[in-house]
Amino acid sequence: xxxxxxxxxxxxxxxxxxxxxxxxxxxxxxxxxxxxxxxxxxxxxxxxxxxxxxxxxxxxxxxxxxxxxxxxxxxxxxxxxxxxxxxxxxxxxxxxxxxxxxxxxxxxxxxxxxxxxxxxxxxxxxxxxxxxxxxxxxxxxxxxxxxxxxxxxxxxxxxxxxxxxxxxxxxxxxxxxxxxxxxxxxxxxxxxxxxxxxxxxxxxxxxxxxxxxxxxxxxxxxxxxxxxxxxxxxxxxxxxxxxxxxxxxxxxxxxxxxxxxxxxxxxxxxxxxxxxxxxxxxxxxxxxxxxxxxxxxxxxxxxxxxxxx
Numbered sequence: 001x002x003x004x005x006x007x008x009x010x011x012x013x014x015x016x017x018x019x020x021x022x023x024x025x026x027x028x029x030x031x032x033x034x035x036x037x038x039x040x041x042x043x044x045x046x047x048x049x050x051x052x053x054x055x056x057x058x059x060x061x062x063x064x065x066x067x068x069x070x071x072x073x074x075x076x077x078x079x080x081x082x083x084x085x086x087x088x089x090x091x092x093x094x095x096x097x098x099x100x101x102x103x104x105x106x107x108x109x110x111x112x113x114x115x116x117x118x119x120x121x122x123x124x125x126x127x128x129x130x131x132x133x134x135x136x137x138x139x140x141x142x143x144x145x146x147x148x149x150x151x152x153x154x155x156x157x158x159x160x161x162x163x164x165x166x167x168x169x170x171x172x173x174x175x176x177x178x179x180x181x182x183x184x185x186x187x188x189x190x191x192x193x194x195x196x197x198x199x200x201x202x203x204x205x206x207x208x209x210x211x212x213x214x215x216x217x218x219x220x221x222x223x224x225x226x227x228x229x230x231x232x233x234x235x236x237x238x239x240x241x242x243x244x245x246x247x248x249x250x251x252x253x254x255x256x257x258x259x260x261x262x263x264x265x266x267x268x269x270x271x272x273x274x275x276x277x278x279x280x281x282x283x284x285x286x287x288x289x290x291x292x293x294x295x296x297x298x299x300x301x302x303x304x305x306x307x308x309x
Contacts, residue, residue, distance in 0.1 A: 003091075004060040005147045006124045006207070008109055011075055012068035012102030018284035020075040022129040022291060023065060024082060027092065028307045029133035034059065034089045037140060059090040061125075061143060066105045066112060072096040085309075101226065103235040106200070107219050110212040121207035123147035128201035130278060130287060131259070132295070134271035135303045142274070146204040146253045155208035158243050159253040160198035161261070171197050177240040179225070179232045186245065195244050196251070200236040201276055202259055218242050263294065271299060 007030075011020045067075050076094045083092075095112040099105060106126055110118055125147055133139050146159060163171060168191045172182055177197035182190075189195075205211045218238050225232065232238060243249045259274040277291050295304050 003062045004122045005143060006064060006109070006113070006121050007061050007127060007143070008064040008066060008124065009127050009129045010066040010102070010105035011071045011129055012099070012105050014070040016284050017071065017074045018288040019129045020067075020071050020078060021288055023075065024078050025291060025295070025307055026127065026129055026131055026133070027063060027082065028086070030063075030139050031086065031088055031090070032135070032303060032306045033133050033137060033139045035087075037138065038089070062091045062093060064109075064112070065092065065094045066108060067094060067096055068099055068102055068105060069096060101222065104219055104222060107215040107235060110215060118212070119207055119209055122149060123204050124207050125204045126202065127274075128276065128278070130276065130291070131201060132275045132277070132291065134273050134275055135299050136270065136272040137274060142258055148253070150206035150208070154250075155206045155210040156214065156246075157248045157250050158198070158203050158205050158239075159250045160200065160203035161254045161256065161259055162196040162251045163199050163261070164196045167191075168194065168196055172244070175233050176236060179221075179237045179241050190244065193247055195247060195249065197240045197244060198249055198251070199261060199276070199278070200239050201278055202254055202274065204253055214242065265290070
């Protein structure tokens with residue numbers, strides 16, 4: 001039976017396995033959250049057998065890890081170990097793609113889905129490997145909200161978290177969010193339509209032919225620029241230029257209430273959101289250590305044990 005939604009992340013690159021290790025922490029944090037919610041619901045309805053039988057919903061998603069050839073064996077081994085040592089409440093699949101640029105991996109999702117079914121899913125939700133599901137965050141509700149059915153007119157749209165710590169114009173002038181410098185007419189258009197750039201670490205899209213086409217257009221642009229010796233920040237620059245210029249970005253399903261960006265030391269959190277440890281590209285060992293220290297210092301012993309054991 002076909003599951004309703006796809007959650008996915010990606011790991012790649014030849015310089016260390018830290019992002020693969022981070023993806024395991026992400027999966028463990030999602031698993032913990034779902035397990036705790038199920039326990040609470042069973043406790044509330046422990047005398048209601050009909051509820052247990054019919055109302056406790058089966059997890060209606062599969063979690064896919066897209067890996068390049070550098071990380072495939074390592075992450076496959078880590079997931080195999082995870083299955084043996086923990087009760088995982090959702091299916092996990094590791095898929096290998098043959099790409100030389102790890103920044104393209106998240107755009108290859110349609111290439112690894114079964115050809116006969118890839119447009120039959122309800123939605124695809126991407127989550128960066130350096131994100132944690134907060135201890136008290138309702139991930140089930142978030143998946144339901146961010147993956148609700150798309151109107152046919154929305155098949156081209158991406159739902160993501162806006163980055164809005166400056167004016168619209170100034171944000172789009174940053175290299176993080178554009179491949180080429182925009183002319184003033186385009187910047188004025190962004191301001192008029194209130195089109196902020198978005199963070200590509202967390203987004204939902206329709207499982208549609210239109211979005212498949214969009215993603216392959218972005219991959220083609222990245223490939224052409226790479227062959228020409230032109231470089232941009234990451235795939236985030238290309239994705240922003242593609243979707244913002246066409247005004248195909250929506251901010252209603254994923255908001256700052258769902259995810260905190262740029263988690264830093266000594267910040268206070270209630271752990272009721274997704275926590276994105278973004279920034280410091282290339283500092284993978286430092287980032288993994290910071291996430292590990294954060295878990296030890298800012299979460300309960302039970303949560304910490306589940307993630308770090």
